Amino acid sequence: QSALTQPASVSGSPGQSITISCTGTSSDVAGYNLVSWYQQHPGKAPNLIIYGVHDRPSGVSDRFSGSKSGYTASLTISGLQAEDEAEYFCLSYSSSTTYVFGTGTKVTVL
Amino acid sequence: EVQLVESGGGWVQPGRSLRLSCSASGFTFDDYAMHWVRQVPGKGLEWVSSVSWDSDTVGYAGSVKGRFTISRDNAKNSLYLQMNSLRTEDTAFYYCARDPSPNLYRDYYMDVWGKGTTVTVSS
Numbered sequence: 001q002s003a004l005t006q007p008a009s010v011s012g013s014p015g016q017s018i019t020i021s022c023t024g025t026s027s028d029v030a031g032y033n034l035v036s037w038y039q040q041h042p043g044k045a046p047n048l049i050i051y052g053v054h055d056r057p058s059g060v061s062d063r064f065s066g067s068k069s070g071y072t073a074s075l076t077i078s079g080l081q082a083e084d085e086a087e088y089f090c091l092s093y094s095s096s097t098t099y100v101f102g103t104g105t106k107v108t109v110l
Numbered sequence: 111e112v113q114l115v116e117s118g119g120g121w122v123q124p125g126r127s128l129r130l131s132c133s134a135s136g137f138t139f140d141d142y143a144m145h146w147v148r149q150v151p152g153k154g155l156e157w158v159s160s161v162s163w164d165s166d167t168v169g170y171a172g173s174v175k176g177r178f179t180i181s182r183d184n185a186k187n188s189l190y191l192q193m194n195s196l197r198t199e200d201t202a203f204y205y206c207a208r209d210p211s212p213n214l215y216r217d218y219y220m221d222v223w224g225k226g227t228t229v230t231v232s233s
Binding site for chain 2: 003032034036038043044045046047048051052057089091092093097098099100101102103104
């Protein structure tokens with residue numbers, strides 16, 4: 001598994017909810033509850049927003065939520081805001097490569 | 111403020127070496143394992159290497175094993191990545207990141223990241 005599969009882009013209007021998928025294999029996403037999500041604004045350091053599939057670090061808005069079903073993990077952003085426009089990527093433990101990242105998704109707020 | 115600041119990036123010819131540094135502040139450095147992660151321009155992220163709080167446990171991606179060496183100096187709150195026999199495919203933006211645990215292979219995520227440093231390998 002070279003990378004987890006994410007959609008290249010997702011867009012939504014302010015106030016809407018959007019979901020970003022992260023699809024892997026039985027060696028990573030499906031096999032373990034070790035998926036995390038990161039937000040990255042241009043020129044900034046990545047910021048952890050979800051770990052352990054659905055846990056949020058303190059200080060992260062509850063508009064961000066994570067889930068997993070089978071081979072696919074998902075990040076949902078509710079009540080979309082202009083500040084949510086950023087790149088998002090997932091990360092999972094992999095029994096073959098230790099860590100495997102997603103391909104990244106650009107979120108655009110219309 | 112918890113902060114990681116990378117340095118040492120630059121342009122280097124194939125086959126040469128480069129040493130990256132990451133300076134940590136705002137937290138007790140030796141309470142945490144650390145990682146290096148890289149991102150090729152226009153592509154996704156790739157885990158490079160990790161080291162436990164006491165340097166007893168290290169790990170490397172297959173693409174860099176035998177060429178890169180991770181190390182840390184807890185007295186200096188610093189993480190390092192010695193990169194030897196560099197290849198054009200090592201060209202990337204390199205990030206330093208913190209593990210939430212002192213030991214590796216437990217949580218499998220990174221809770222604090224630096225802003226990164228650019229490495230360009232080209233003749």
